[in-house]
Amino acid sequence: MASLEVAKEVKKPKPLSTNSAVAYAVKDLDVDVVSAYPITPQTTVVEKIADFIANGELDAEMIHVESEHSALSAAIGAAATGARTFTATASQGLALMHEILHIASGMRMPIVMSVAMRALSAPISIWNDHSDVMNARDAGWIIYFVSSAQEAYDTIIQAFKLAEDPDILLPVMVAYDGYVMSHTIEPVITEDRDEVLKFAPKRPFPYRLDPDNPVTMGPIADPNWFYEIKYQQVMAMERALEKAREIDEEFRKTFGRGYGIYECFMCDDAEALIVAKTSYAATLKTILPKMWEKGYKVGLLRLRLYRPFPVEDFKNILDKVDAVLVIDRAISYGAPLQGPLAMEFSSLIVKEDLKLNLTSVVAGIGQRRMIDSDFENLVKLAWESRTKKYDRTIFYGVRL
Amino acid sequence: MSTKLYRSLFDFPREERFVSGHRLCAGCTIGPVMRLLTKIAGKDAIIVNATGCLEVSSTPYPYTSWRNPWIHVAFENAGAVASGVEAAIKMLKKKGMLNKDIKVIAIGGDGGTVDIGLQALSGMLERGHKVMYVLYDNEAYMNTGIQRSGATPYGAWTTTTPAGKVWRGEWRPKKDIDAIVAAHRVPYVATASPAYPIDLANKFKKALDYLEEGPTFVHVLIPCTTGWRFDPSLGIKLARLAVETGMWILYEIDHGTFRVTYPVKKRKPVKEYLKPQGRFRHLTEEEIEKIQKLVDQEVERINKIVGKEVIGPVA
Numbered sequence: 157m158a159s160l161e162v163a164k165e166v167k168k169p170k171p172l173s174t175n176s177a178v179a180y181a182v183k184d185l186d187v188d189v190v191s192a193y194p195i196t197p198q199t200t201v202v203e204k205i206a207d208f209i210a211n212g213e214l215d216a217e218m219i220h221v222e223s224e225h226s227a228l229s230a231a232i233g234a235a236a237t238g239a240r241t242f243t244a245t246a247s248q249g250l251a252l253m254h255e256i257l258h259i260a261s262g263m264r265m266p267i268v269m270s271v272a273m274r275a276l277s278a279p280i281s282i283w284n285d286h287s288d289v290m291n292a293r294d295a296g297w298i299i300y301f302v303s304s305a306q307e308a309y310d311t312i313i314q315a316f317k318l319a320e321d322p323d324i325l326l327p328v329m330v331a332y333d334g335y336v337m338s339h340t341i342e343p344v345i346t347e348d349r350d351e352v353l354k355f356a357p358k359r360p361f362p363y364r365l366d367p368d369n370p371v372t373m374g375p376i377a378d379p380n381w382f383y384e385i386k387y388q389q390v391m392a393m394e395r396a397l398e399k400a401r402e403i404d405e406e407f408r409k410t411f412g413r414g415y416g417i418y419e420c421f422m423c424d425d426a427e428a429l430i431v432a433k434t435s436y437a438a439t440l441k442t443i444l445p446k447m448w449e450k451g452y453k454v455g456l457l458r459l460r461l462y463r464p465f466p467v468e469d470f471k472n473i474l475d476k477v478d479a480v481l482v483i484d485r486a487i488s489y490g491a492p493l494q495g496p497l498a499m500e501f502s503s504l505i506v507k508e509d510l511k512l513n514l515t516s517v518v519a520g521i522g523q524r525r526m527i528d529s530d531f532e533n534l535v536k537l538a539w540e541s542r543t544k545k546y547d548r549t550i551f552y553g554v555r556l
Numbered sequence: 557m558s559t560k561l562y563r564s565l566f567d568f569p570r571e572e573r574f575v576s577g578h579r580l581c582a583g584c585t586i587g588p589v590m591r592l593l594t595k596i597a598g599k600d601a602i603i604v605n606a607t608g609c610l611e612v613s614s615t616p617y618p619y620t621s622w623r624n625p626w627i628h629v630a631f632e633n634a635g636a637v638a639s640g641v642e643a644a645i646k647m648l649k650k651k652g653m654l655n656k657d658i659k660v661i662a663i664g665g666d667g668g669t670v671d672i673g674l675q676a677l678s679g680m681l682e683r684g685h686k687v688m689y690v691l692y693d694n695e696a697y698m699n700t701g702i703q704r705s706g707a708t709p710y711g712a713w714t715t716t717t718p719a720g721k722v723w724r725g726e727w728r729p730k731k732d733i734d735a736i737v738a739a740h741r742v743p744y745v746a747t748a749s750p751a752y753p754i755d756l757a758n759k760f761k762k763a764l765d766y767l768e769e770g771p772t773f774v775h776v777l778i779p780c781t782t783g784w785r786f787d788p789s790l791g792i793k794l795a796r797l798a799v800e801t802g803m804w805i806l807y808e809i810d811h812g813t814f815r816v817t818y819p820v821k822k823r824k825p826v827k828e829y830l831k832p833q834g835r836f837r838h839l840t841e842e843e844i845e846k847i848q849k850l851v852d853q854e855v856e857r858i859n860k861i862v863g864k865e866v867i868g869p870v871a
Binding site: 188189191215216217219220221222223225226227229230231232233234235236237238239241255256259263358360365366367370371372373374375376377378381385 | 599600601602604611612615616617618620622623624625626627628629630632633635636637638639640641642643644645646647648650651653654656658675676678679682683
């Protein structure tokens with residue numbers, strides 16, 4: 157990409173972990189209030205932000221709350237008052253926030269939250285999988301999965317622009333792999349604050365708590381009103397799809413980097429696809445070229461914008477292949493397919509009357525090791541599934 | 557502190573900011589307390605309300621009784637939401653995005669404050685957010701149907717501490733939330749009653765004036781006609797009897813200095829307070845005597861703190 161070359165010429169990348177990259181984005185967005193509670197592996201996001209504030213590089217109020225429940229509650233209070241507000245969490249913290257997740261979206265609060273994804277207890281595991289975010293997927297938040305530290309930095313900026321758009325006004329989660337991404341260093345280009353703020357100028361909540369224009373927020377809605385208010389959320393979420401696409405396009409024009417709302421890698425002429433996200437998608441991008449040389453024409457559909465789900469785009473992509481293999485890093489116990497994402501693709505296939513085989517694979521639970529040869533196995537499995545049906549979810553790598 | 561105190565009801569601001577049309581029960585004593593609170597706070601105050609009777613009754617969408625900016629998020633987090641509002645005001649003012657002094661008032665019931673909201677309240681107090689917290693205490697979960705809370709007094713019938721052959725109503729004493737709040741070393745803690753509006757108003761006023769220094773706390777006893785089971789016309793009378801019997805002592809802790817703001821020379825027997833209330837109807841003479849003893853002990857404790865007899869014996 158020529159524009160990327162240009163950007164690299166002027167800007168020297170910094171060696172940053174994804175957590176640090178998120179903190180840099182928060183600084184460059186001139187966030188006003190940060191409300192967060194420590195939890196592994198999210199902690200270094202907040203530590204880095206604290207450093208920025210302590211050194212005068214960011215002027216923000218940091219609320220050292222006593223729980224994640226209070227972290228998001230305080231974030232709602234701040235956003236409702238008109239502050240640009242950020243929080244971050246993972247795992248048990250996201251689970252403890254669960255009640256308030258729904259309230260944040262129901263009250264249409266433009267809060268942005270990063271999630272360094274981690275398994276949910278029990279047994280307690282501090283390691284990475286996607287149980288936490290999948291458990292929160294129906295809370296009405298816009299959800300991004302990002303695959304690199306650079307994409308995390310860029311997406312936090314896009315997320316604020318999307319959240320604060322008066323036509324959207326929804327909270328946004330930006331999720332990435334705990335440890336595998338949160339604690340590994342990659343080169344990241346950060347932008348000048350002025351440029352970032354020009355791209356994503358602050359748009360305080362339009363109906364904020366203002367004594368000159370008093371509003372009542374969070375009232376009780378009886379059966380005669382509740383449904384319509386929830387349906388407004390449905391419509392806002394639908395609008396968010398095209399808005400997210402536009403914002404990414406504008407980001408590409410401004411900063412020379414763009415991702416779309418999903419990524420299709422080696423999809424031309426592919427006969428089967430693997431659906432993956434975050435670091436697994438990044439790893440697969442290094443595996444697939446080698447596998448094509450061996451005759452496995454398997455492409456990668458990398459999930460980036462997860463809520464709202466890019467239905468039309470995915471339909472057109474799936475329509476061209478004979479098989480799709482969906483990797484889930486969470487378990488939906490007792491469900492028809494135990495991979496929650498596989499179930500969503502399955503319903504897409506039925507809904508759009510597509511003719512292809514779907515294979516559900518659960519892998520990497522609690523950060524069970526997945527190395528190149530494992531991904532090669534999955535590519536082979538995807539290839540085989542063109543002609544072979546796997547009716548049950550495959551729990552890859554589990555000891556039986 | 558140079559708080560200018562109110563001397564009579566005629567000193568109160570005339571402006572109405574908590575307006576009629578709300579769905580509070582007939583005879584509920586929260587209404588007049590909120591009316592007074594908002595009058596004293598004035599226009600430039602943001603109100604954060606925990607889930608509870610007041611919240612559901614005053615904001616049935618699309619109506620509202622509040623002329624102040626008002627926000628409700630959930631049950632257990634008024635302290636946290638108020639922290640966020642206060643932090644936002646501070647930073648927006650610093651960055652020139654807001655040019656106004658705005659006070660933050662959090663309001664919660666006893667369940668939302670002493671039980672499920674205690675953690676968020678403690679966090680707010682400990683971090684020193686400049687928020688005035690008003691606890692309206694009707695001594696049970698009235699909004700969900702009179703279940704006991706940590707603030708339910710000894711002997712009281714509730715739907716989860718019924719009086720039967722084995723159970724005789726609530727068997728544990730009321731949680732001392734004011735001491736817990738005071739342990740956070742905040743500039744002002746007070747107990748108050750709707751039956752003493754001048755005392756109540758001055759406590760609200762002090763609590764608002766002291767916000768420059770840190771969080772403040774006012775704990776108001778709210779007789780509940782439906783939950784305490786008394787005639788709706790008796791709310792204020794019961795609030796007064798609570799004070800006159802020593803069941804509810806009006807005091808303030810102003811920068812650590814404890815002062816009883818309404819001394820009672822001769823107490824009435826607790827029986828006079830208990831009798832009109834259905835929640836105490838099951839009590840035997842012996843059980844009433846036990847409550848009398850508990851009150852006597854509490855009065856003795858308070859007098860000891862003050863260093864002299866401010867609350868007298870039962871006449």
